Amino acid sequence: MRPSVVDWKMLRFGVEIEFIGGKPEELELLPGWVMSLDEHQLDETGLLSGSELKPPPMLWSEREQIRVMLARLKAQGASANWSCGLHVHVGIEPWGQDAVLALLDAALRHQGALEQLLRMSEHRRMYCPPVTQEIRDRYAAEPCAESVRNQARPQSQRCGINTGTWFDIGTVEIRCANGSVEFDEVLNAIELCLRFVAAVGAGANLPDNGDPLALAAALGAPASGYPAPAPAPQWYTERIWLEDALFPSMMPLVQQLIPGGELHDILPVADGLRLTIEDTDGKHHQYVVEPPTSGWTVKRQLA
Template structure:
């Protein structure tokens, strides 16, 4: 049922806390908490590090569990850097599938405002592309997860306001926040997301200015995870990936039909091409650049 007024503190939520360092396999977990050991972020040298910590669905009154787990993470030496994100899932049980279309409309209206308030690092926009009018139109005709799927690279198939998660786990996922293991930043982000979803669920219109937006929601106006610039080497890697993608797409489709490139990593023997299939399974292939076929446009100054 939509619209429907629901106290934001009565909405169940989850949060994906990405971090680097620490000893994730050894961390003592509270009941129901999970550690995803296959979701490695990158440390400052480019080595996969850390993991992703997730609680069970919880209510705001249970948030002290987050304080406990973040304290344990920090005691191990875990931190969050430019490669980490903070993703909040908010349960939509109070409204059901009728909430998806209003959330798409809200995304078209407020996604830039949320992005500005949460100070999303520019390089993280790959992981949270905008909802488009075309998605909204597709969903109106075909209310399915595929209608709100952003085709392209797996890093970018979930929008910043990700309504596809309704079809997986009954939530909307808000992906704009930068990474953090600081309790006040994590809780501020969760509170903002809960208040935002509750407001959209009630059919509330909100200001577009970020500070006025926060004030209308009675959410924190600041104290969110900081934007952290990427190292030069990582920026260069992304530029190289974007350059290679059009050339490698035929190989990708031959190796994994309907696959999507996860990443391209240069190694001594050539390139490691990581591809995800339609089920989310990742496969890696070692490939060699062609002996001919590249075009040298001009020499650049040293």
Template sequence: MTTDLENQWKELRFGVEIEFIGGRPQELELLPGWIMSLDEKQIDETGMRSGSELKPPPLRWEDRGQLRIMLDRLAAQGAAANWSCGLHVHVELAAYGESILLPLLEAALRCQDALARLLESSPHRRLYCPPVAKAMAEAFRSSHDPLAVRHFGRPQSHRCGINIRPWFDIGTVEIRYANGSLDYGEIMRTVELCLRFVAAVGAGAALPDNPEELAAALNAPFGGYPPPIEPPRWFKERMWLEEAMIPVFTPLIAMLAPEAELHHILPVPDGLRTVIEFPGGEQWEYDWRPTASGWERFHPNERIQIR
């Protein structure tokens, strides 16, 4: 890499997970190496699963025009980003190797909240990017075990907002705080911020814990990132119900599948559906209905694999 710190970030390859609703994702013409993850659907305004997740191959800064082409194609199909969508940026770590993982965790402990605030991460989406905890960093320092930085229990996602686990599979760090967007300028400002953040950590910079000071330290834009979008009232009520029912279903799930975690809860006709996740990522559904003596499962001999 060049010794010019200001330009080092441009030499790092990156990827973006672009979540969207609507459009016709199965028909979208893809540039070479691009992937449409048709099973990664979001939630539209009616509560239905919609859209998909679009991902490029590893790109360099000078390849960013590919993003504009694909975003224009999505827009032509009527695709959009709403409150259910996020934007996850992967930054390749090959220039640093495994030695950058601990500095990334230490940087997360110092300034992860500032980074989330700089990106204006929607409060309802913070569930999907829990913070790195001091105990995680300490456990990883002593073991270098990928499981040490896996988030267990609630919040819902096991992937932290600054997520180093992809290093062990694809050689990247994932930064998950940005809200969804199909706007080229907003996406590229987000990518630039993430590249500058990783380059600064790789150079040993001590980053501040204030959003404005962090932007200044990184020489990154202070604004212009994907704005937060307020979710509809029905979605917030669903989340309130889910949070209220977690203490009820956690012990029931522990009896059914001690090795699994409660992933989420949804209302269904006559009851509630719990989705549990096993350590390898496999998910199962159980439907429950209330009775005078407690909760009973629908179709107790039937389990539906959903991922």
């Protein structure tokens, strides 16, 4: 990529604000804003809650819209908990697809410091795994969306610095920040991501020592004030441990039910285990299965 200096305030961005509670169906939206009502989070009991709020692509000068929408959310009683994240999209059109490889290289050098600066909760790594050398090399050999896809369960397919969104909407998505409905915290995360992408696009010589404060200083970004981490409850941690233990034995059944499908999650229900399988088009299929004595028994398919 030929480096090109672009003022970070001139980069278009979006942000996905995940929250629990509130009344998302009733929230008054500013023009262009979207409430993704099918994007639920988990409350403290494990029930689906809240939604995901998204603005249209905007410039830094338009950021007051975020303050307005967060105030409306909070007035409804919405909040962010351990299950919520904050995903920042930054437009990389000024550099085009060449920026993808540059961002993968930058991720290999700086993603650890970026995660520390954003205070990413460790249990959220499922949703934002690191870019690996294998991903970078695969993309260099075959530059396409599939090459930057993390080869794992559906929740883990998009890296913390997710360049796959270039192929869909012309952005890089930085997924590491914890959830928040506090304006200053959300804005600090957005500013950091904008400055980071602008620095990569400009070919800036950022520190490679893994020090988050050194990275913030080099970028001119806030050194603190990002969404705080929150520990996941013990029941959620145990659920993930159980899922991880069951995954290998479940995969032959998954392929029998949905060829090419991937296991999204496993949850206990009164008469067995509920499997959610994601097919190659991203559609979810649910089955209740009975634990085997000699082999798994499919009891029914859910609508």
